[in-house]
Amino acid sequence: MYDFRETTPFTGADDNQLPAEAMLIDGQYIENLVPGYRTLQVGGRELLKQSATSNAIGISDGETLEYVRNPSREITVGYQLIAADDEAFRTAFYKLSGILHGDTHQVSFNDDLSVYWNAVLTDVDDVPKGRNAITSSFTLFVPDGIAHSVATQTFDNTPYKDVPVNLVVGTSDQLKTGVIKAGAWSQDGVIDVPAIAGNSYTYSSFITNSKIDLVACIDFHNSNHTWLGSVTGNIVKAGTSGYSTVTFTVPDGTSFLAPICARVSTGPHGEDNSISWSQEKLELGTTASPWSPNPADPEYYTDTITVHNGGTYPVEPVITATMHADNGFLGFANSQGGVLQFGNPEEVDGYTSEESEVALNLAAVQGSHMDNQAASNNLYWGDNPATPNEQIGNAIWTQDSFDGWKVEPNWPSITGDHKYWNGPSIKHNLAQTHNGNFTSNLTWDVMTRFQTGVSQVGSLETTLESDGKPIFQMILKDNSALSDQIWWMCYYKNQLVVNEQLDRNIFTNDKFIQLELQKFGNSVVFRVSPWVGNQGRETTVTRQFTFADAADVETKQFSAWFMRDKTWGESTMYLIASTVKWQNVSWYTDIKNRFSNGDVITVDVANTKTYFNGSEDRTLHTLGNQWDKFLLPPGDTTIQLMPSSWAQPFACEVEIREAWL
Numbered sequence: 001m002y003d004f005r006e007t008t009p010f011t012g013a014d015d016n017q018l019p020a021e022a023m024l025i026d027g028q029y030i031e032n033l034v035p036g037y038r039t040l041q042v043g044g045r046e047l048l049k050q051s052a053t054s055n056a057i058g059i060s061d062g063e064t065l066e067y068v069r070n071p072s073r074e075i076t077v078g079y080q081l082i083a084a085d086d087e088a089f090r091t092a093f094y095k096l097s098g099i100l101h102g103d104t105h106q107v108s109f110n111d112d113l114s115v116y117w118n119a120v121l122t123d124v125d126d127v128p129k130g131r132n133a134i135t136s137s138f139t140l141f142v143p144d145g146i147a148h149s150v151a152t153q154t155f156d157n158t159p160y161k162d163v164p165v166n167l168v169v170g171t172s173d174q175l176k177t178g179v180i181k182a183g184a185w186s187q188d189g190v191i192d193v194p195a196i197a198g199n200s201y202t203y204s205s206f207i208t209n210s211k212i213d214l215v216a217c218i219d220f221h222n223s224n225h226t227w228l229g230s231v232t233g234n235i236v237k238a239g240t241s242g243y244s245t246v247t248f249t250v251p252d253g254t255s256f257l258a259p260i261c262a263r264v265s266t267g268p269h270g271e272d273n274s275i276s277w278s279q280e281k282l283e284l285g286t287t288a289s290p291w292s293p294n295p296a297d298p299e300y301y302t303d304t305i306t307v308h309n310g311g312t313y314p315v316e317p318v319i320t321a322t323m324h325a326d327n328g329f330l331g332f333a334n335s336q337g338g339v340l341q342f343g344n345p346e347e348v349d350g351y352t353s354e355e356s357e358v359a360l361n362l363a364a365v366q367g368s369h370m371d372n373q374a375a376s377n378n379l380y381w382g383d384n385p386a387t388p389n390e391q392i393g394n395a396i397w398t399q400d401s402f403d404g405w406k407v408e409p410n411w412p413s414i415t416g417d418h419k420y421w422n423g424p425s426i427k428h429n430l431a432q433t434h435n436g437n438f439t440s441n442l443t444w445d446v447m448t449r450f451q452t453g454v455s456q457v458g459s460l461e462t463t464l465e466s467d468g469k470p471i472f473q474m475i476l477k478d479n480s481a482l483s484d485q486i487w488w489m490c491y492y493k494n495q496l497v498v499n500e501q502l503d504r505n506i507f508t509n510d511k512f513i514q515l516e517l518q519k520f521g522n523s524v525v526f527r528v529s530p531w532v533g534n535q536g537r538e539t540t541v542t543r544q545f546t547f548a549d550a551a552d553v554e555t556k557q558f559s560a561w562f563m564r565d566k567t568w569g570e571s572t573m574y575l576i577a578s579t580v581k582w583q584n585v586s587w588y589t590d591i592k593n594r595f596s597n598g599d600v601i602t603v604d605v606a607n608t609k610t611y612f613n614g615s616e617d618r619t620l621h622t623l624g625n626q627w628d629k630f631l632l633p634p635g636d637t638t639i640q641l642m643p644s645s646w647a648q649p650f651a652c653e654v655e656i657r658e659a660w661l
Contacts, residue, residue: 007180014129014528017203018110019031019038019040019109019110019612020041020110021039021040021042021109021110021111022038022109022110022111023037023042023077023107023108024108024109024110024113024145024292025037025099025100025105026105026106026108029110029653030079030096030099033095033099033195034081034092034096034099034351035079035083035088035092036082036083036084036088036092037079037080037092037096038079038080038081038082039077039078039079039110039136040078040079040080041077041078042067042075042076042077042078042109043075043076043078044073044074044075044076045075045109045117045147048070048071048073048145048587048661049070049071050069050070050071051068051070051071052065052067052068052168052266053066053067053068053069054066054413055067057076059518064368064462069251069639070117070145070661071145072141072143073145074122074123074139074140074141074187074245075107075117075140075142076137076139076140077138077139077140078135078137078138078551079095079135079136079138079189079247080133080134080135081096081133081134081135082132082133082134082637083132083133084132085132086132086388086541088132088504089132089192091196091403094129095582100121100138101121103120104119104120104129104143104496105118105139106120107119107121109148112606113150114149114150114151115147115148115149115660116145116148116150117140117146117148117307118141118142118144119140119141119142119149119350120140120141120143121139121140121141122139122140122141123136123138123139123141124136124137124139124235125138125306126136127135139240141435142578145661146313146659146660146661147309147659147660147661148657148658148659149657149658149659150326151640151657151658152655152656152657153307153308153309153310153573153655153656153658154653154654154655155305155307155653155654155656156298156304156310156468156653156654157301157302157303157304157305157537157577157641157649157651158301158302158650158651159302160292160293160300162278163289163290164285164291164652165283165292165294165295166280166281166282166283166291166292166294167193167201167282167283167284168193168259168281168282169294169296171244171279171280171281172279172293172297173276173278173291173293173299173301174276174278174608175208175276175277175278176276176277177274177275177276177409178275178276178277179272179273179274179275179415180212180272180273180275181260182322183570186193193256193257193258193259193282194257195220195250195254195256196250197250197251197252197253198249198250198252199249199250199284199286200247200248200249200250200284200286201218201247201248201250201257201282201284201285201485202245202246202282202283202285202286202287202288203216203218203233203245203248203257203259203280203281203282204216204233204244204245204246204279204280204281204288204291205244205259205277205278205279205280205281206241206242206243206277206278206279207236207241207242207243207244207275207276207277208241208276208277208278208293209240209276210236210238210239210273210275210276211239211274212235212273212275213235213238213272214235214236214244214275215233215234215235215244216232216233216234216245216246216259217230217231217232217233217246217259218230218231218246218248218257218258218259219257219258219512220250220251220254220256220257221254221255221256221257221258222253222254222255222256223255223348225256228251228253228254229251230410231246231248232246233245233246233350236514243279243288244319245288246547247286247288247578248322251253252588256284257409259280259282266481268421278291279291280435282651286511295324298460298609298648298649299528300345300649301324301649301650301651301652302641303640303641303642303648303649304638304639304640304641305638305639305641305652305654306636306637306639307632307636307637307638307656308635308636309632309633309635309637309656309658310634310637310658310661311335311658311659311660312634312636312659312660313634313659313660313661314631314632314633314634315631315632315657315658315659315660316605316606316630316631316632316656316657317605317630317632317639317653317655317656318603318604318605318606318654318655318656319332319340319425319602319603319605319639319652319653319654320594320600320601320602320603320604320652320653320654320655321600321601321602321603321651321652322437322598322599322600322650322651322652323596323597323598323599323600323601323639323650324502324597324648324649324650324651325597325647325648326349326590326593326595326596326597327342327343327344327593327594327595327643327644327647327648327649327650328344328345328347328348328349328593328594328595328644328647329342329344329345329347329498329594329642329643329644329647330342330343330595330601330642330643330650331345331640331641332586332603332630332639332640332641332642333639334629334630334632334637334639334640335637335639336629336630336631336632336633336636337520337629338626338627338628338630338631339624339626339629340453340603340605340623340625340626340627340630341602341619341622341624341625342601342610342620342622343595343620343622344594344622344642345622345644347551347594348591349353349590349591349593349644349646350588350589350591350648351588351591352586352589353495353586353589353590354584354585354586354587355585355587356451356581356582356583356584356585357431357433357581357582357585358431358579358580358581358582359431359580359581360374360428360429360430360431360432360558360578360579360580361444361579361581362492362558362575362578362579363404363644365428366642372460374425374426374427374463374465374560374561376558376631379497386420386438386486386531387420387421388419388421389419389421389422389427389563390418390419390422391418391422391423391424391561392411392422392423392424393409393410393411393413393423393424393605394409394413394424394468395408395409395410395412395421395424395425395426395560395562396408396409396410401539404576406574406575406576407426407560407574407575408560408562408574408575409423409424409564409571409653410424410615411507411564411570413548414564415607418566420494420565420566421563421564421566421567422563422564422566423561423562423563423564423571424561424562425559425560425561425562426560427465427470427555427557427558427559427560427561428557428558429556430555430556430557430558430580433585434585434587435581443508446593448625450547458477458478458562458563458564458565458570458572458573459475459476459477459478459479459565459571459574460471460475460476460560460561460562460563460570460571460574460575461472461474461560461563461579462475462558462559462560463513463558463559463561464517464555464557464558464561464580465555465556465557465558465559465619466553466554466555466556466557467556467557468492470491470493470553471492471496471553471554471555472490472491472492472517472519472524473489473490473491474490474491474515474517475488475490475491475528475627476488476491476515476528476573477563478573479565483500484503485501485503486501486502486503487499487501488500488501488502488528488538488541490543492545492547492550497526497543497545498526500541502528502541513526513528514528515527515528516528516529518583519550520583521550521551522546522547522548522549522550522551522583523544523545523546523550524544524546524547524550525542525543525544525545526542526543526544526545527541527542527543528540529538529541530543539552550553558578558580560575560578562574563566591654593644595612599612599613600612600613600614601620602614605631608627632656
């Protein structure tokens, strides 16, 4: 056997040859910065004594403890420095002095790099004289006496963040119910979901106790919603509860999936059966994960965060809140009684006011197409079988310098023998309210204005109707060229409520008459009055009624019928203008809130600072913030998250840096 003999000389440059307690200062080892330096030993990192203050009470034995506090600590570092000559020795100490001096440094030691100390150089031992190889020590002062974790711990209020997103928007873990008709396939819970041919999906639904066997099912549809086929999952037997899951690959030609909670598999079909299900989930892939809401759903975020401090010393958190909707207030309360508030707790999301909206301005639709389709009370106008009606001919838009745009009948276009009352009509849909609904709590203010000559005859019927059924009608009729008498008639549905003879000359200037209708709840007001240019005549005739169902009635169209009497000849009445308004519409006005979707608010408790989208903002603070009570002790602390009462939950993270004595 031959003895081993190393032939490569050691140069002292081998990697990872640092001492066990080598000191890391601001991220670098001194051994790597100062040639010939080597840490020998470190003291002062272990137990920290407490500072106790007490008072003697009279002649009583012992003393009374007043308070106990943790003092600062000192860490002593022993080191060795060996240099080849005097110049190298002096250069090494210059470098060492530059490294250790200055403000607070972050210091760690090689035997525990998971923590650091905030330290400052306060003392140095003498260096032996006349030598280029010495041992000595220096002292680091740690004001807080605490070892801080290098890594931070983060906790949040998104328990579903690691769970695959639920692709079926609008589903929840709340129980849903439905009924399967006797002998039929269920169509409960149908939700169209865009699908990509070739992709694999998994659908699952939790089905609760049922009298019949049930299965989850997926229908395939093309872009025209034509059914292409289906697949079903495992059976949940009658009388049991459980998940029915189906995994499938989308076939070619499929554009939409229709997840259905359950379908009949087997069981009694002779009666209707109630079914219940929850936690519908559609996800990419071939594995069913636990149900989860979508990030846009409020339930995706919880209103509490539990923070675990695994150290031995209380720490100050950094709280980051990210808005996903408008919000006016952020509140944080911990289980130690600390409260922090930002924004305005009294801020509202918006306000509701009663507004008026134009449903129809006839002048604004001048030139539009007009058909003979006005509603009428019955086949015999005025409920008289001897006077049948007929809508025929056409109405046209004309314009002159006096009246502007107006609608009038085009009589020359009507030839031949016609029914007793005949003539053209117009109809226009009423614009819906801003929220897209005709709702029963609206009231209507309807005004119709038209022009007629005192020596001319005819009749004009204006109607508010609903899909061809007359609701409110007002008719003005003049059947004598030799008289100033006109007839004013008003209908509610098929009921004649006003039938009066009026003298045109007492309330108009022979040309202009204005008809009005107002409805407030069940109260309906019909009114005839002069129009502009009445030459001082102010007479108005008003008739008011209460109808039991008026508050719930809907009107959707406005129509006008230019009625010609078979024996009188052509009517000269025409519409100058007609307007319909929705009154007392509940109009919601959204106001700009303090926080909007995407805003990020960061609260630095240690420094009592708040940042809004990255910039410090002192205006967010509210009076009474208890910064000192937001120290999180060792163990678990629950933090309650509070947005405005009307706001959606927000995403929140709490970051801590654990610390040890």
